Amino acid sequence: MELLTHILGAIATVILAFVVGMSYGGIVRKITARVHNRIGPPWYQNFIDAFKLYGKTTAIHHGWMQIMGPAFLMVSSVVTLMFIPVLTNGGWFPNLNFEGDLIFLLYLMVFGPLGMALGAGQTGNPNSAIGVTRGLSQMVGFEIPWVMALVALMIQFDTTSITGLMEAQAQSGTWNMFSSPFAFIAAVLAMLGMFRYSPFDIVGAPTELASGPVSENGGKYLFTMMSSGSIFAFVKLTLYVDIFMGGADNLVILLLKTFSIYMIPVLYGIVSPRYRTEQAIRFFWGWPLFFGVLALIYASIF
Amino acid sequence: MEMIYLIFIIFLGGAVATYLLGKINGVLRDITFLATLIVPAVLFYTQVSIGQTVDFSMSGMNLQWGITDFGYIFAYIVLGLGVLAGIYAVAAMKGKENLGFFYSNYILSIMAMMGILFSRDLVSFFIFWEIMTWSSYLMVVFSGKDVQKVGIKYFIFSAVGAYAMLMAIVTTYSLTGSMMIDSLVTAYPGFDFSMQLLIPILLLIGFGVKSAMMPLHVWASGSYSHAPMAYTAVFSGALSKMGIYGMIIVIVSLVSQIPEGHWFREVIAWLGGITAVGGTLWAVAQDDAKKLLAYSSVAQLGYIIVGVGVGTPLAMLAALFMAVMHGLFKGTLFMAVGAIEKQTGTTNFTEVTGLIRKMPLTFLASLMSIIALAGIPPLGGFIGKWMLYESLVGSDHYMLVIVVFFSSTAAFLYCYKFLFGFFLGQEEPEWAHVKEAPAMMVVPMIIMAIGSFILGVFPGLILNPIDAGLQELGYASTQGRYWEMSMLFNEWGDKVVLQPILYTIIAVFVFFFVFVVAKNFKKTRYVSTKDISSSGEIPKAHENLTFSRGFFQPFLRAVEPLMKHQIDPLYTGFGRGMEAIFDFVRRIYTGNGQTYALYAIIFAVLLLIFKNQLFGL
Amino acid sequence: MINDKNSQKIVDIIQNWARKQSIWVLAYGTGCGAIEIPPTMTSRYDAERLGVRGAATPRQADVLLITGYLTTKTLKRVIRVYEQMQDPKYVIGFGSCTINGGMYYDSYNTIKVLDKYLPVDVYINGCMPRPESVLAGFGKLQELIGNGEANGATKYKENLEWYRANQKKIIPNWVMPEYNW
Amino acid sequence: MVGSPVLLIAIPLLAAFLIPLLGMIWKELVRIIPGLVLAYMMILSASLLYYVLENGPIIEVLAGWRPPIGINLVFSPFTGFLATIMTFLGFIVWLYSYRFKRNVEFEPSKKYFIFLMMLVAGSVGIVLTGDIFNQFVFIEIVGISAYALTAFYTGRNAAEASFKYLLMGSLSASALLIAIAIIYSQLGTLNMADIADNIHLMDPRFKVIAMILFIVGLGIEAEIFPLNGWAPDAYTEAPGPIGAAFAGIVVKAGVYAMVRMVFTLFDVSGAVDFLLIIGLITLIIAETTALRQEQLKRMLAYSSIGQMGLVFVAFGIGTTEGIFAALFLMLNHAIIKPLLFFSGSYLVFNSKDKKISEMNGLGKYMPMTAAFFALGSFAIVGLPPFAGFWSKLSILTAAANEGMLLIIALILMVSVVEIVYYFRVVNRIYFFKFDKVTSVVPHKPRINAVIAMAVLGILILVIGFYPDAVTGVLHQASDDLQNTQQYINNVLSVGQTLTN
Known part of the structure; x- marks a missing residue:
């Protein structure tokens, strides 16, 4: 019975993540359009796009790794989702979130992009490979402040578990974004890179790289990537909410918090042009790193 | 044994x-x-x-062989x-x-x-x-x-x-x-x-x-x-x-x-x-x-x-x-x-x-x-x-x-x-x-x-x-x-x-592989990697479009300051310097018998001069 | 269940609705018409509200936009791009040049009638067509898609030999992979 | 007791005079007789050594004149050990060069074998004699045969090398003669034991001058820096096996004389430390010089000098362990360096200018020779499990026990240099492409040479895997050298007993 709850809960989580992620994507498009003084597509535009992509034929492949790539990505997103506490007390989504910790999560999150990169590599399109190298390079950039922020939290609360961090926030009554502000700043700056909006959209850069890694993938491949990307966005946002904003007791609060934090990279991105790769890396090794170090010092002092 | x-x-x-x-x-x-x-x-x-x-002994030293848990x-x-x-x-x-x-x-x-x-x-x-x-x-x-x-x-x-x-x-x-x-x-x-x-x-x-x-x-x-x-x-x-x-x-x-x-x-x-x-x-x-x-x-x-x-x-x-x-x-x-x-x-x-x-x-x-x-x-x-x-x-x-x-x-x-x-x-x-x-x-x-x-x-x-x-x-x-x-x-x-x-991982993977990818696998066919979207051009057989040179160039540019200082040239330089010194030392042996005889005499004279320091007499 | 004819119809209707709401355009900037795309996409006319969106590669695109005159040299690339696109796919002929050669009607090296070489679903008339006409063209295409009438790709598949013969007339050294989907 | 130590000197000298006569009967006898003599010497020396180890030293009085007046031979564990090495090596050199220059004229080969025999006999004499003037005579015998052998290949370079050697040898002889004269004038005796017994009576000023002259004279033979200028030329220009004999026999005799002088003859306090210092200088200069050599034999020569420096360092540590280590190193050097010279001379034989750079890829064409050279290189730089390792280890332990950490560090640094130049050669021989342009078709070693090299190679491996095979002898020998008083007593007691 418990197993059934687990499975059903897992499916519910995936659906929730998919829906929320996709809607957020649509909303972002809408917001972007409004900022550009346009009307923009409806908020459900992403669902239509996804459905259309799923309906397209997928007539070709360049080898089995291209097929596996999106599958890897999806697996990674869903498995990562399984280890994220969606709601504070588990609630409707009793996943595996009490059995993992942050470091594990960090590495699990890499699994998908690497698989995806392999898939992109097999297509033989140079743009794909270039996009992948950019993405990996950028990842090295933002991982440093991000990990610094996480380590600062770990030190501060003597736990590496996400649930542990949430409990610690619940006990102290303040969110981590207030109790360890530097870590929050570093993490938020790292988040700019993590979401790959402008100015850090160097991976897909449509005008330079013809959308980069996905340039050979249409139809169902693209659908898989799109939906796993949405799930992934949800995962990241929930993770931020969990570790910096005390988690969420119910769905409404979860949506509020995630949306508000999501606006940071989105709004920053709308008004930004694109960086070159090395500029992006150096950006992350500038102020974000500084705040990361501050966070570490702060955490080790207090 | x-x-x-x-x-x-x-x-x-x-x-x-x-x-x-x-x-x-x-x-x-x-x-x-x-x-x-x-x-x-x-x-x-x-x-x-x-x-x-x-246990055994060799050249006056007691030796012992045996495996420990750690070595295992x-x-x-x-x-x-x-x-x-x-x-x-x-x-x-x-x-x-x-x-x-x-x-x-x-x-x-x-x-x-x-x-x-x-x-x-x-x-x-x-x-x-x-x-x-x-x-x-x-x-x-x-x-x-x-x-x-x-x-x-x-x-x-x-x-x-x-x-x-x-x-x-x-x-x-x-x-x-x-x-x-x-x-x-x-x-x-x-x-x-x-x-x-x-x-x-x-x-x-x-x-x-x-x-x-x-x-x-x-x-x-x-x-x-x-x-x-x-x-x-x-x-x-x-x-x-x-x-x-x-x-x-x-x-x-x-x-x-x-x-x-x-x-x-x-x-x-x-x-x-x-x-x-x-x-x-x-x-x-x-x-x-x-x-x-x-x-x-x-x-x-x-x-x-x-x-x-x-x-x-x-x-x-x-x-x-x-x-x-x-x-x-x-x-x-x-x-x-x-x-x-x-x-x-x-x-x-x-x-x-x-x-x-x-x-x-x-x-x-x-x-x-x-x-x-x-x-x-x-x-x-x-x-x-x-x-x-x-x-x-x-x-x-x-x-x-x-x-x-x-x-x-x-x-x-x-x-x-x-x-x-x-x-x-x-x-x-x-x-x-x-x-x-x-x-x-x-x-x-x-x-x-x-x-x-x-x-x-x-x-x-x-x-x-x-x-x-x-x-x-x-x-x-x-x-x-x-x-x-x-x-x-x-x-x-x-x-x-x-x-x-x-x-x-296995469950999700199987799910996606079977229901999303493998279901459509029959309908897709393999095309060679020459068949890619490259601005409408058709790469010739000899044209290699693989991106392989300067693979992580931007990254390397970004980390250049970290990689600028290598230790290897120091060692090489040290080696070269030593060889140069050795080459200089080598010139002590001039190959001239007279020089060697002179060395011998100088040596004797030096010993005589420093005899007190050397031999304490 | 998909094989069932009626359910297939229902699925088709839903899918067609989705397709018409989500048009990813590969703007092949062959001619001067490409200059009209930016105003179409940006704040004044904002084609994105109709679900029209640029696609970076033919693999992802639904619509091939031939913006203006097409030289004989470019034709081969355009055909290649078209054949790389995944079904369902549509072609929009943009500007007079794609209809009858327009101002290049007597040029030796432009394609006069695009339809002889690629199955055009919608023509947008004008030289240049203003963004309003472009949007009207997209609207027409959406209408066709919604009705399931935008079947240029099917036409191309069925009459492939005729298209090939026409294409080969223009392109002397025909080295192309076989088109078989 | 199977024979008298006198035979070790008498027989070869006698044979040397007889050989030309016997050669008239059958030419091949010129080659065979020296072999028989050397084999006999080897067996005699070994059996005497065995006897001595059991029963204590033999003091042989010559012609009935008792010490301290007459000449006496001392066959103690120390001297016997060295004599055994020398005779053994003499035999090995003979075996190696038995067919050496088979096709050349009768006359050169006669010279060659006679001088070889005299070289061995003289060196054994240097080691065994208990009389400094007699030692001087033997040094001259060795010197004359060595000059002649250096000039064996009649040519400009050989003559020049020989002349340099002669020049330095004369200097050495003069210095020694003056030193002997000073001692005789002061003490009125030439017997080593007697001198050692009475050295405290000598005027310190004369004593030091005599010792300095001794150091200069013997240092030339023992190749200490800066008196070793002759050595590289002589080693290079002499025939390969003679280089081996120089490294294995002649230098050992020089080292012996030097050590005997320092440890037994003089009671000067700083002398042992002086050995240490001069040994270190020799070691460092020679090894660094060897690194930049282009000719193989020259490199081996400098390496040999360096090893001698290391021997002096070990002696200079001054403890029994140090002496043990020095003897061990002498033993190892005596088997390894000849192996290197033997195999190296075949490598040189196959290169036009004797240059290392011409030996590319010879390992493929001369697998045996190259393997022996590699084995020798591995052994001499002290890689386990070959012989050289144990001597290096014992030197270092001896130094460590005296707390000489700096010296250990210096020795080890120099060892790195040694590794570099030996491995450069080994690399060339094995892993470079065979270069037809600079090399002629390789001459392969003859069977007797292979046997000679194999014997040395096996010895290296045996000592490497089972050092206890020789450590017993070495311990006794080092005790023997260390104990000066016993030496004096032994020798003089023979005189006493005869007097009574």
Whole structure:
């Protein structure tokens, strides 16, 4: 019975993540359009796009790794989702979130992009490979402040578990974004890179790289990537909410918090042009790193 | 006869027999070679028990051989990798010249490594250490490429390390009057402070060279890449671990006994961290797979050194676990490179591409090993890294954890480069003829890849012996505190359960593969990699669109300041300078008899002048 | 269940609705018409509100936009791009040049009638067509898609030999992969 | 007791005079007789050594004149050990060069074998004699045969090398003669034991001058820096096996004389430390010079000098362990360096200019020779499990026991240099492509040469794997050298007993 709850809960989580992620994507498009003084597509535009992509034929492949790539990505997103506490007390989504910790999560999150990169590599399109190298390079950039922020939290609360961090926030009554502000700043700056909006959209850069890694993938491949990307966005946002904003007791609060934090990279991105790769890396090794170090010092002092 | 002697006699006899049979019959030689590896391995695991020792005396010194719990961990690596790489070597080296020499050297290295693990005294330790050094040196120069540069560099560094160690050994002997490692450990706290510092430093120079610790690592990239890949698997996988083995003994048994040891360990840990970062960055910059893996080995050994330097029980578990894992996955990767080299004749990423459909099994093995190397769950590499991070955070090494994490993240870059460079990208007609490597090469790779998978899911299999080994060194048992058979905990009570991860991954994967991808698989057809969207152009057969040159150029530009300062030119400059000085010294011998006679007279006069100082009269 | 004809119809209706709401355009900037795309996409006319969006590669695109005159040299590339696109796919002929050559009616090296070489679903008249007409063209295409009448790709498949013959007349050195989906 | 130590000197000298006569009967006898003589010497010396180890030293009085007046031979564990090495090496050199220059004229080969025999006999004489003037005579015998052998290949270079050697040899002889004269004038005796017994009576000023002259004179023979300028030329220009004989026999005799002088003859306090210093300087200069050599034999020569420096360092440590280590190193050097010279001379034989750079890839064409050279290189740089390791280890332990950490570090650094130049050669021989342009078709070693090399090679391995085979002898020998008083007593007691 418990197993059934687990499975059903897992499916519910995936659906929730998919829906929320996709809607957020649509909303972002809408917001972007409004900022550009346009009307923009409806908020459900992403669902239509996804459905259309799923309906397209997928007539070709360049080898089995291209097929596996999106599958890897999806697996990674869903498995990562399984280890994220969606709601504070588990609630409707009793996943595996009490059995993992942050470091594990960090590495699990890499699994998908690497698989995806392999898939992109097999297509033989140079743009794909270039996009992948950019993405990996950028990842090295933002991982440093991000990990610094996480380590600062770990030190501060003597736990590496996400649930542990949430409990610690619940006990102290303040969110981590207030109790360890530097870590929050570093993490938020790292988040700019993590979401790959402008100015850090160097991976897909449509005008330079013809959308980069996905340039050979249409139809169902693209659908898989799109939906796993949405799930992934949800995962990241929930993770931020969990570790910096005390988690969420119910769905409404979860949506509020995630949306508000999501606006940071989105709004920053709308008004930004694109960086070159090395500029992006150096950006992350500038102020974000500084705040990361501050966070570490702060955490080790207090 | 004592089983321990028997093992070494088989090794030695086998080495000689293999060499001699190599002159007569190839098949017989191969069989002898494999038998010489497998029989002692079987004897070792069945007949030799931990704690069993033999004593003998040589040149007036009492020596002792016997395996400890701690050595047993490394014996797993040495013999396991030795046998598997040996099987691989038979197929990989087929058709090469001078195979008897290669095989007997191979056996000698394995023997020397086992000897190191067996040695309970410093003299036999040193003897086996040197045998290991020169046998591996002969392997490095086996290919005949850059012999004077790479080979000599390796040997000079090894010699410097070994001689530093020898100095420590004789100093120990003069201080304790015994060559036993145990007596050194017992007597160490009683030494005066300078000796307490000198002996570990000298020993660590020796071990640091073998384990490629910065700044003693400069030999590694050349040597790893110049030795035949069949041997490099052992070289990087097992031989470098001997440095770790010694380092752990020194740090845990000696340095920890003194109050200043704390700082010592910090230095070692930081050296390890710097090694990891430097190795990784240089690996990213390489265009040759051998070089890439060589630098990657340096980096991985850096992690292990970090663990050793930190030295909490969890860190030691991590270090040793990573040592085992590194043997597995780096062995596999070097083997894969060897297979590719054999099938294509090159190991350069800019030349060979798109082998995935030609060598799928090699790709599979490489993929699993790379996942393990990158530390991505659910393969074994993750366990080691996870434990290392936990231990670093837990022991307040905040900056070090960032350094290690940076290195580990940057490792994804070269991981991808390796897979992409060889297996992905355009399939060129140039490589259309390439076939999968022979079964004897593929099977060991697959076995080892599966091994790293199994250890990823059931780390307890190897953590158990590691725990026993650590107790041998004086650590309290960690049983149940950090790990179970398939579960890991940290000191703060969190845990990672490995099997659910595996199940989840498999379940989701199967779901997507079956219902999303495989359902449509029939409808899709394979098109060649020339059929890509490249602005409407149709790439010609000879047009290679693979992106392989300057692969991580932007990244390298970004990290340029970190890579600008190399230690290698310093050594080269030092070497050059020394040679120049020597050349100057050489001119003392003018070749002129009159000068020599003059020297003699000057010498006599000088002696007369300084007779009071010299002879005290 | 998909095989069932009626349910297939329902699925088709839903899918067609989705397709018409989501048009990913590969703007092949062959001629001067490409200059009209930016105003169409940006704030004044904002085609995105109709679901029209640029696609970077033919693999992802639904609509191939031939913006203006097409030289004989470019034709081969355009055909290649079209054949790389995944079904369902549509072609919009943009500007007079694609209809009858326009001002290049007597040029030796432009394609006069695009329809002889690629199956055009919707023409947008004008030289240049203003963004309003472009939007009207997209609206027409959406209408066709919604009705299931935008079947240029099917036409191309059925009359492949005729198209090929025409294409080969223009392109002397015909080295192309076989088009077989 | 199987024979008298006198025979070790008398028989070869006698044979040397008889050989030309016997050669008239059958030419081959010129080659065979020296072999028989050397074999006899080897067996005699070994059996005497065995006897001596059991029963204590033999003091042989010549012509009935008792010590301290007459000349006496001392066959103690120390001297006997050295004599055995020398005779053994003499035999090995003969074996190696038995067919040496088979096709050349009768006359050169006659010279060659006669001088070889005299070289061995003279060296054994230097070691065995208990009389300094007699020692001087033997040094001259060795010197004359060595000059002649150096100039064996009649040519410009050989003549020049020989002349340099002669020049330095004359200097050495003059210095020694003056020193002997000073001692005789002061003490009125030439017997070593007697001198040692009465040295405290000597005026310190004269004593020091005598000793300095001794050091200069013997230092030339023992190749200490800066008196060793002749050595590289002589080693290079002499035939290969003679180089081996120089390294294995002649230098050993010089070292012996030097050590005997320092340890037994004079009671000067700083002399042992002086050995250490001069040994270190010699070691460092020679090894660094060897690194930059282009000719193989010259490199081996400098390496040989360096090893001698190391021997002096070991002696200079001054403890029994140090002496033990020095003797061990002498033994190892005596088997390893000839092996290197033997195999090296075949490598040189196959290169036009004797240059190292011309030996590319010879290992493939001369596997045996190259293997022996590699074995020798491995052994001489002190890699276990070969012989050289144990002597290096014992030197270092001896130094460590005296707390000489700096010296250990210096020795080890120099060892690294040594490794570099030896491995450069080994690399070339084995791992470079065979270069037809600079090399002629390789001459392969003859069977007798292979046997000679194999014997040495096996010895290296035996000592390497089982050093206890020789350590017993070495311990006794080092005790013997260390114990000066016993030496004096032994020798003089023979005189006493005869007087009574």
